[in-house]
């Protein structure tokens with residue numbers, strides 16, 4: 001491979017206004033799809049070459065889906081004739097220079113007329129370096145593959161040890177964070193414990209496998225309604241998950257998780273699903289950023305700039321309804337991306353801009369087979385089978401790519417009848433002492 005100094009961005013000069021989009025996530029792709037070649041040159045930067053469908057990431061981590069089926073290559077999405085003046089570059093943007101109107105990358109700088117920051121979030125360990133070092137995050141595909149291998153290696157080792165303490169530690173799983181990712185991972189693990197592991201590992205007594213779900217707030221699924229939280233609590237309990245509410249994890253040294261109040265749990269696997277903060281890039285003044293997100297006005301313009309925008313998770317648009325910004329879910333990013341495309345066209349036509357108004361389509365979480373919860377518009381709350389069907393339908397609908405829809409659907413149908421999690425392969429993207437996620441892994445795959 002060539003070193004960065006042998007590369008350049010290689011973007012042709014243009015007479016059209018150049019829109020630079022940092023990030024091909026939900027916000028970035030919905031913006032780029034609606035920008036027309038006639039009016040703009042569009043350049044998208046992403047540090048990964050695919051758009052990830054993160055709501056199904058936990059299924060990759062628990063061997064339910066292969067990673068390729070929850071991601072779509074960005075070059076494939078924007079490869080057709082429709083996108084002749086679109087350029088994708090696989091590179092991380094390291095700095096923004098608002099005065100020179102350029103973005104900086106390791107292979108060179110690029111001037112922009114309009115800049116859209118759609119970088120999403122990074123993992124927030126709340127300053128706990130120990131958990132950062134030893135915990136297993138679940139934010140990107142390499143994390144999910146690493147966690148999948150870890151889980152399966154724990155089961156393999158549990159079948160080969162005669163030391164009861166060591167075996168218990170291998171069979172204890174601590175999931176930190178009772179939001180959708182934590183709940184869905186816990187549910188998927190409980191289903192594996194019931195339907196798959198006893199036949200895969202006949203020598204291991206899986207009644208000893210403990211799944212702990214630790215949440216700092218006083219209910220699971222804090223972003224959803226109290227009704228959804230109550231139902232989820234009940235389902236998790238029925239599935240044998242040990243729930244610890246109003247509890248913080250204070251430390252983890254790779255062997256013992258220490259909970260606030262002193263309780264200790266011996267475990268080889270602590271899954272960190274407890275927090276994210278905006279993936280802010282350096283270069284803009286400090287007053288543009290509040291609590292890790294760019295402050296934007298109702299047109300998604302970063303405060304103080306009329307040609308720099310932020311959309312999605314990294315944007316904080318304060319409104320009377322959302323005084324701390326919109327929720328960090330896919331819909332605000334999708335809707336802001338689509339509206340910004342319209343507004344950029346309005347800017348070049350010198351027309352007035354349309355302010356953003358969030359349409360809340362509801363929230364969903366799945367706990368297991370026939371068990372899901374749904375908060376729908378008009379204060380409707382569903383649980384159980386109907387919510388489960390809605391969850392399946394919505395996720396297939398929003399998944400990008402026909403092939404992905406087909407693969408995921410066929411996997412789910414197959415699983416429904418056979419109870420199989422079919423991708424139970426141990427393939428670690430890297431191996432290091434102790435087989436743990438390492439700083440080099442984080443640096444390489446961007447596990448921040």
Ligand SMILES: Cc1cc2nc3c(=O)[nH]c(=O)nc-3n(C[C@H](O)[C@H](O)[C@H](O)COP(=O)(O)OP(=O)(O)OC[C@H]3O[C@@H](n4cnc5c(N)ncnc54)[C@H](O)[C@@H]3O)c2cc1C
Nearest residue numbers: 023025026027046047055093119120312313328329330333
């Ligand atoms: C595990 C998980 C489960 C989730 N489950 C749900 C769910 O069930 N429902 C729901 O609505 N939402 C869910 N979310 C949240 C949802 O995925 C986000 O709200 C949504 O992705 C936000 O879109 P975005 O465009 O702002 O950012 P993202 O989709 O995260 O995209 C950001 C992109 O920017 C790129 N990037 C970041 N920094 C740089 C840089 N410096 N240079 C170049 N590229 C960069 C990243 O590689 C990424 O491709 C989940 C998130 C996670 C992590």
